[in-house]
Amino acid sequence: MTRRIAKVRAPELNGRGWLNTGGETLRIADFRGSFLLLDFWTFCCINCLHVLDELRPVEQKWADELVVVGVHSPKFVHEADPVALAAAVERYAVHHPVLDDPELETWQAYTARAWPTLVLVDPEGYVVAQYAGEGHAHAVDALIGELVEEHRAKGTLQPGDSPYVPPTVEPSDLRFPASAMRLDADRLVVADAGHNEVVVLGAPGAERDGEVLQRIGGFNEPNGVAVVPEHLREQLGYDLVVADTVGHRIAAVTLADGKVRTLAGDGQQWMAGDGVTRLSSPWDVVFWRDLVWIAMAGTHTIWTFDPFTGVVEATCGTTNEGLLDGPVAEAWFAQPSRLAVDTERDRLWIADSETSAIRYLHDVDGELHVSTEVGTGLFDFGLRDGDVAQALFQHPLGVAVLADGSIAVADTYNGAVRRIHDGVVSTLATGLMEPSGLLADDADPTTLLVVESTGHRITALPLGGVVEVDGFAHRTQRPVTEVAAGVELVIDFTPPPGQKVDDRFGPPTQLLVTSTPDALIREGEGRGTDLTRRIVLDPTVGEGVLHVAARAGSCDIEAGEGAACHMHQQDWGVPVRVVVGADAELRLPLGGTA
Numbered sequence: 010m011t012r013r014i015a016k017v018r019a020p021e022l023n024g025r026g027w028l029n030t031g032g033e034t035l036r037i038a039d040f041r042g043s044f045l046l047l048d049f050w051t052f053c054c055i056n057c058l059h060v061l062d063e064l065r066p067v068e069q070k071w072a073d074e075l076v077v078v079g080v081h082s083p084k085f086v087h088e089a090d091p092v093a094l095a096a097a098v099e100r101y102a103v104h105h106p107v108l109d110d111p112e113l114e115t116w117q118a119y120t121a122r123a124w125p126t127l128v129l130v131d132p133e134g135y136v137v138a139q140y141a142g143e144g145h146a147h148a149v150d151a152l153i154g155e156l157v158e159e160h161r162a163k164g165t166l167q168p169g170d171s172p173y174v175p176p177t178v179e180p181s182d183l184r185f186p187a188s189a190m191r192l193d194a195d196r197l198v199v200a201d202a203g204h205n206e207v208v209v210l211g212a213p214g215a216e217r218d219g220e221v222l223q224r225i226g227g228f229n230e231p232n233g234v235a236v237v238p239e240h241l242r243e244q245l246g247y248d249l250v251v252a253d254t255v256g257h258r259i260a261a262v263t264l265a266d267g268k269v270r271t272l273a274g275d276g277q278q279w280m281a282g283d284g285v286t287r288l289s290s291p292w293d294v295v296f297w298r299d300l301v302w303i304a305m306a307g308t309h310t311i312w313t314f315d316p317f318t319g320v321v322e323a324t325c326g327t328t329n330e331g332l333l334d335g336p337v338a339e340a341w342f343a344q345p346s347r348l349a350v351d352t353e354r355d356r357l358w359i360a361d362s363e364t365s366a367i368r369y370l371h372d373v374d375g376e377l378h379v380s381t382e383v384g385t386g387l388f389d390f391g392l393r394d395g396d397v398a399q400a401l402f403q404h405p406l407g408v409a410v411l412a413d414g415s416i417a418v419a420d421t422y423n424g425a426v427r428r429i430h431d432g433v434v435s436t437l438a439t440g441l442m443e444p445s446g447l448l449a450d451d452a453d454p455t456t457l458l459v460v461e462s463t464g465h466r467i468t469a470l471p472l473g474g475v476v477e478v479d480g481f482a483h484r485t486q487r488p489v490t491e492v493a494a495g496v497e498l499v500i501d502f503t504p505p506p507g508q509k510v511d512d513r514f515g516p517p518t519q520l521l522v523t524s525t526p527d528a529l530i531r532e533g534e535g536r537g538t539d540l541t542r543r544i545v546l547d548p549t550v551g552e553g554v555l556h557v558a559a560r561a562g563s564c565d566i567e568a569g570e571g572a573a574c575h576m577h578q579q580d581w582g583v584p585v586r587v588v589v590g591a592d593a594e595l596r597l598p599l600g601g602t603a
Contacts, residue, residue: 016135019045019128020118022078024110025091028098031174035078035106037134042167044075044153045130049121051084052097053363053404053422055290055306055344056143056579057125059278061101062255063146068105071153074168079107082116084124085390085404086483087422093443096463099176100185100203106172117488122597123581131156132165140600142579144280148505148600155506181465182221183208187232188293188347188407188446189460189467192264196222197448198249199460199467200231207234207251207262213450213458213469227269229256233293233347235301237316245316250301252291259291259303259314259321273314273321278307280576286321288312295348297357304345304359311337311345311359311370325370325379329521329558330580332364332386340379342368343387347419347446349408358416360408365390365401367408367418367429382416382429386525387582388554391482392423393434400434401482402427409447411472412454419444419459425478426459426470435475441468489584491591494548498522498533498555500540502577502599504563511564511574521558529553529585540599552586559599 021037037045048064050057068077079098083089088097089111098107110116119128119136127145129138129152138152160166184203192198195215201208207225211217233252242248247261250272258274279287289307294314296302302324303312310326325337326345333341343363351358357370366384370377383397391401405427407419415430417437421444426437437457442464450456457470500520504510510517516538524530529552533544540559557580564574577600585595 019130019134019136020115022080022108023114023118024080024108024112026109028095028107028109029103029174029176030106030172033172033174035108035172037130039172040076040078040130041134042132042165042169044071044132044156044166046075046077046149047080047119047128047130048077049080049082049116049119049124049126049128051082051088051124052094052101053085053088053344054124058101059143059290059307060125060127060146061103062278063143064149067146067150067153070150071157072171074157074166075153076168076171077105079103079105080110080115080119081107082110082113082121082124085422086481087403087424093463095176096185096443099178100463104173104175113488122583123579126598129153132160132167138600139598140577141581141598142577142600144575144577145600147575148508148577151505151507183465183467185462185465186446186460186467187462188234189448189458190234190236191448191450191452192236194452197458197467198234198236200234200251200446202230202232202254202462203465205229205231207231207249209264210467212452213456214453223264223267225262225264225267225269228253228260230254231256233291233304235294235296238296241316250294250296250316252294252303254290254292254306257288257290257307259288259294259301272316272319280578288321292344292346293348295350295357297348297350302348302357304348306344306346306362309342309344311342325377330363330387331523331556332361332366332368332381332384334368334379334381337370337377337379342379346405347407349410349416351410351414351416353410353414358408358410360405360418362404362406362421363387365403365405367402367405367416383434388484388525389482390422391480392420392425392436392478393480393482394427394436394478395434397429397432397434401480403483406445407447407460409449409457411449411457412451417447417449417457419447421445421462426457428475436478437472437475438470439476439478489552489586490595491588492546492585492595493589493591493593494546494587495593496544496546497594498542498544498557499594499596500557500559500561500599501596502540502559502561505575505600507566508563508575509566511562517562519558519560521556523556525554525556526550529555546585546587548587550587552584555581555583555585555595557581557583557597559597561599
């Protein structure tokens with residue numbers, strides 16, 4: 010049976026307003042009689058987007074008993090914009106009510122510490138479970154299955170009509186386009202994520218400028234597309250390579266007949282512990298050094314695909330989320346999103362969105378390394394020009410190499426296009442609608458094509474002077490946890506109903522602890538298999554962020570050797586302050602009943 014402790018009433022749902030309710034304001038009492046699953050998310054977060062997808066079957070299975078409510082708790086300033094949130098709810102096909110919580114009021118009331126966090130409330134209005142991270146859909150499903158008969162027998166399960174009201178969507182040729190590449194003198198090819206298509210358009214200045222020439226479906230939110238070099242097309246037998254993001258695959262397209270075939274990935278998202286080569290939200294693809302390079306946003310890594318042998322493998326990164334330079338096997342990324350080849354310097358530029366950084370791969374003494382041009386880490390962002398050491402971006406999703414060797418950046422959440430040249434950042438344009446892709450046009454080096462994602466269009470931007478901006482600097486603000494200098498870190502994990510922790514093949518758990526700044530931790534840093542660890546913090550440093558990454562595996566109890574196994578995982582960034590007499594225990598919920 011599931012472990013139970015004293016019941017806690019679900020706090021009220023407070024925020025700025027509601028989406029997907031037809032203008033109605035909902036209260037916690039409105040969900041009495043149904044199971045309520047609160048999904049605390051923010052639309053920049055790839056793990057949150059994974060959870061949206063993995064919850065869809067649960068929503069469908071328990072449609073008569075369960076209501077899912079998204080609680081949008083923003084990280085970046087732009088995400089607190091209600092217009093931007095409404096666009097994200099449409100873009101990511103969120104088909105349930107969403108509470109807009111820009112001040113993190115409901116986030117704090119439910120003691121959320123991570124994006125994403127799930128909280129299950131029973132039909133009587135009591136919190137019964139909390140989960141951090143992704144991979145918990147099966148646990149939610151199992152727990153509802155255990156509780157539903159109990160509440161039917163008590164007469165407390167009496168669901169009403171769904172409060173979801175779909176928004177009105179205006180038709181357009183492009184819908185949340187993500188990136189564009191030049192196919193030839195007369196055509197562009199666009200990854201049109203909102204339509205789940207790759208679209209061929211008439212190129213600017215061509216006879217059929219802007220006209221849709223071909224639509225190729227069969228994708229699930231494609232975000233990146235690469236044109237196969239002309240000298241390889243006949244040999245490879247296809248014209249395009251597509252990063253099919255929510256399809257978790259790399260696909261090939263033959264334009265003559267519009268056929269699509271899978272090059273890598275089986276459509277299932279990679280999770281820690283998988284024994285097969287799967288992909289996780291590939292965001293972009295480019296050809297460099299005779300390979301296809303893949304920005305694997307879902308695992309915070311860079312992969313390669315050999316188009317001649319079919320071999321696909323992780324090349325750069327550790328799956329730890331953050332900003333750490335050095336040899337590719339040791340580097341950390343955070344949702345690498347767009348790639349751009351710098352032929353002149355033999356570099357691969359990377360828009361590393363969650364660290365608001367622009368980074369690059371290059372050779373150092375014959376080995377591939379990662380270096381950062383602009384950016385400092387997960388929590389610092391803004392809009393600031395000047396020397397690269399001081400400049401700031403806000404969740405950039407696009408990067409391109411211009412004809413003069415400077416680097417153009419789609420500074421997405423600032424609605425701007427920026428430029429890095431000779432160690433200095435300047436702003437070329439502002440007022441754009443979530444620019445997410447850039448195309449430096451060899452045919453016209455005086456113009457940069459900008460993919461405005463929430464504008465559903467491609468805009469030609471003349472390259473010329475700079476724009477003066479009222480800059481700002483921001484550090485992600487979340488409630489600071491006061492702790493003693495010696496603190497016991499406890500990761501709470503309980504296997505879902507019908508499952509157990511299975512250690513037949515080695516330790517089923519893993520815990521990694523680091524900090525910013527590094528000097529914050531005196532003892533207890535590093536990797537281990539115990540989900541409880543004593544950490545000694547340096548009072549002279551005083552405060553900082555604990556970076557905690559935890560995993561736990563569970564398997565079905567009854568199925569023997571054929572038992573289905575699941576991996577639960579989450580990364581936390583917990584702001585802490587060392588205070589004499591403060592709590593000597595820090596508990597983080599990976600997953601389990603309340």
